Amino acid sequence: MDLDPATLAVAVAQGDRRALARAITLVESAREDHRDRAEALLAALPERETALRLGLSGTPGAGKSTLIEVLGMQLTGQGRRVAVLAVDPSSQRFGGSILGDKTRMERLSREPLAFIRPSPAGGQLGGVARRTREAVRLCEAAGFDLVIVETVGVGQSETMVAEMTDIFAMVLAPHGGDDLQGVKRGVMEAADLILVNKADRDPAAAAHTQGDYAAALRLMRKRPQDPEGFPCVLTVSALTGTGLREAWAAVERLWLWRRDQGHLARRRAEQRLLWFEEEFVQQALARLHRDPRLASTLRAEVEAGRLSPPEAARRALEA
Amino acid sequence: MDLDPATLAVAVAQGDRRALARAITLVESAREDHRDRAEALLAALPERETALRLGLSGTPGAGKSTLIEVLGMQLTGQGRRVAVLAVDPSSQRFGGSILGDKTRMERLSREPLAFIRPSPAGGQLGGVARRTREAVRLCEAAGFDLVIVETVGVGQSETMVAEMTDIFAMVLAPHGGDDLQGVKRGVMEAADLILVNKADRDPAAAAHTQGDYAAALRLMRKRPQDPEGFPCVLTVSALTGTGLREAWAAVERLWLWRRDQGHLARRRAEQRLLWFEEEFVQQALARLHRDPRLASTLRAEVEAGRLSPPEAARRALEA
Secondary structure: OOOOHHHHHHHHHOOOHHHHHHHHHHHHOOOHHHHHHHHHHHHHOOOOOOOEEEEEEEOOOOOHHHHHHHHHHHHHHOOOOEEEEEEOOOOOOOOOEOOOOOOOOHHHHOOOOEEEEOOOOOOOHHHHHHHHHHHHHHHHHOOOOEEEEEEEOOOHHHHHHHOOOOEEEEEEOOOOOOOOOOOOHHHHHHOOEEEEOOOOOOHHHHHHHHHHHHHHHHOOOOOOOOOOOOOEEEEOOOOOOOOHHHHHHHHHHHHHHHHHHOHHHHHHHHHHHHHHHHHHHHHHHHHHHHOHHHHHHHHHHHHOOOOOHHHHHHHHHHO | OOOOHHHHHHHHHOOOHHHHHHHHHHHHOOOHHHHHHHHHHHHHOOOOOOOEEEEEEEOOOOOHHHHHHHHHHHHHHOOOOEEEEEEOOOOOOOOOOOOOOOOOOHHHHOOOOEEEEOOOOOOOHHHHHHHHHHHHHHHHHOOOOEEEEEEEOOOHHHHHHHOOOOEEEEEEOOOOOOOOOOOEHHHHHHOOEEEEOOOOOOHHHHHHHHHHHHHHHHOOOOOOOOOOOOOEEEEOOOOOOOOHHHHHHHHHHHHHHHHHHOHHHHHHHHHHHHHHHHHHHHHHHHHHHHOHHHHHHHHHHHHOOOOOHHHHHHHHHHO
């Protein structure tokens, strides 16, 4: 962490993976002096926004990690550079999952053309969004062709990931025929691809699940940013590799179509506006916390119940 | 919605349920002129913070609604006034659950001493938190003895509910012995009571689940805000009513202990500080959106990619 931002920026831009890892650690840091250096680093990076940004969510047990690993191995085998960023929206206070993280994607993590970054320890949703966006920016500056942002399917984090990627895919295991209940309508609406994994185990169940989701998608409104045949539901098997090439071909076809039709540029413009608002919030909060007078007076009044929180907020903003 | 805030405040303070419903509609409104009136209304209310605020989360299918209904009927039968507020943190864009809400708590909703308010249509997490806090405040001003804030167990919303209530309880169905996985560590850490529902169906499975969670809780750090025996895991049956009186007795015992030991006052003071920060964020965003110059210049620069979102946010804050 003792490299100066300009030097680190040069090393990142040269595709140095160790420098990239250090740069992400810097943007993840909660320390105030690190934040200043992180911003200097980001400002010093070349503007490179040519990567395909793929959001990927999946319920626990759907086989998301295996799928990313196998897909990543295929793509790096073709000479492409693949970065994988994990998002865990659990707050500081509420910690991670009770079982903790297993070691994941062992093969891909040894592959020189790949870069895998697990979720950091925690933080608020707004902070998680900020550092993930910045990590995506760093990976793009480092020359990765594909940046996968993956998350577990717990609602709020899927929204966040869909709002910072070009294409959003959901990975599901075949179900027993009893539900689409677990999947929120809005997540369905954001999905460009649904991958029904583990098709090797029970092809009939996978086909049945595929049919159910395809029917559910047909009930939704046609979106201008979709070519014929999208959103789509595909069956795959991360274990045997079946269907993965087709799935990737669908992702690429969709991305190129959107790029050529101008939808990609529009989506990214909208996402930049959202990022702007999120940054505004984060920076406003940082200023509030840095102001010692506000900290000592308004907070004390609120804490003691002598001033209502909305009124205190109003005074803080006027100040 | 055409009553003036002062008149509405008087009616709410008199315990008029129709006025309370209208007041909550007002604080839920996204319209700017409604916001001004909502704040006038809140400012005009008497300070009354004597209710027990109970947060309640549960996975879909755990029988949460039935449990609240039966508990609510018991308590209103004793002459207590019970308000139930539902929180759904789904964002505007991501909508509600794909199945939608069923009609719930039919008996309790006909009970004159009860007030039930379903989740509004959507909105961002920050907005949901704000209007739920305000709705709690309105219910307290209207003289309710117990305010239950319920939510589905999807991670982020549980944090929010725990952060605005005195006691946080989780409702679970007995499991097949295979997991505690679904429950995040942090949610476990926030839980004061875990209620294993549906004990009538399979008492052995319920007892087994109770044992598993009790063991998991024993691994956690003892908290100063807990008397002997808390957090605790109880088996109940909302269907037959078994265990519900004991569960309620535990809630009340915990609440009174915390009140007498000063923990309740400290918790509420912390919650007010959090509310202050959330209000600060909401109000800062509202100001950003109201400023036509910022809207037209900075946003256009960001949208076009000529200005980085963090830099634009910095300029917006300086302005």
